[in-house]
Amino acid sequence: MSVIQIRRAHSGDDRRVSPIFLGIVAVMVVSGWAVWTGFASDTRFALFLFVVAGWVVSLCLHEYAHARTALHSGDTSIGEKGYLTLNPLKYTHALLSIVLPVFFLLMGGIGLPGGAVFIERHRIRGRVKHSLISAAGPLTNVLFALILMIPFAAGSTDSWPIEFQSALAFLAMLQVTSALLNFLPVPGLDGYGVIEPWLSYEVKRQVAPFAPFGLLAVFGVLYIRSVNEKFFELIYTIMGWFGVNSLLVAKGDWLFRFWQR
Template sequence: MLNPNADHLQIIIVWILLVVSLTIHEWAHAYTAWKLGDDTAAQMGRMTFNPIVHLDIFGTVLLPLLGVPFGWAKPVPVDPSRFRHGISPQFGMFVTAIAGPISNIVQAVTGMSLLIVLLKFDLFSNPDLQIALLNVLYIYISMNVLLAVFNMVPIVPLDGSRVADFFMPRAFRPAWEAWVNLGPLPLILLILLPRMTGVSPVQSATQWVMGHVLAIVTWFLV
């Protein structure tokens, strides 16, 4: 996501886009939990668009600025015992978890819509400004696609683990519990895999999605 060889302005712009994307992602978790009856995150000041309360020094600052191709924010606390009557803890945690990746999809679609408008209509007399905005929007779209894909990986503590847990058939429960008990070890391996092998399943999936995004944009421009 951040290229260590990029100029300082580009690094700052991309980092700002990352912070915005992660802030909305974490807000979505907090807001959804609140709507389901759990105000834990709201009471802790996490149901806000203020990025400062969501920043993780390592995941939101150090890693991205060092060139690691993604980042994360502080996880939003959720207490399933505080969900409203009639909402099971499993369902509540599933909805709260998936709200994060959905927020990234919404951001990507919003960015794609703006990209189409900029390409379809000549809104700026300065071509350099238009090209710069197009680049920013492309980065914003691809960033949110990457965050959605990454967070849907069924590995603890990613959102995908909560989603997978909700849909996991009973027959596969023992194997799933054994997988969950590995904790963050699979996540560490997933992060190190590209550097060790040059292969990144998350990046490959992101590129596949972005290929379809560009196809949609092209379709609107024809």
């Protein structure tokens, strides 16, 4: 095999969808089917698996969007790191990318964003490209949310099982919250990454020490009751535009917490 062929083989491996990701998708599909048909003896547990698997799938797609945009912007090292395989175990910070968001989901039913893939920013030229790389992740959550909510907007869900409607509504809420929170201009979140290339060196130097604590700070602020109420009022308003009833979201949240009987 020639050097060129070897490189192409490696390139193919770098882009081949991971069996781990496919397994997570399979869990989402099977558990979703169980919720729809009522096949599972415990519908609440099936709904729990559907929501968690769907949430992890969205996290993988979020990080993939960052990586893919970085690749086309000039960071050719992305493939070597395994980010294009959608394997959550390949992320630089699996704890932040997967474990922490799932933990926040279990604790508070909030779709807090994770991170991150390591992008070699010095390979990328142009502030617009840097901003697009940061925006690509939360835009994926926006797209995911739209896919989940369009059936409600079209009135297609009226005849669907109420448990499945609730599961979709709750999962959609997680996507909307993740997108909104991630677009906040807070150090450590993608919203700050969008504006960072346009800031002066002095501002970026002063803000840098706070980046590791941005996500935790957002989580802490959301625990303030008045802030939490206003935030979810905005979330339900947005979802209402697509015909998603807040009562469905609440039911999905209740069914999701199968351990609270």
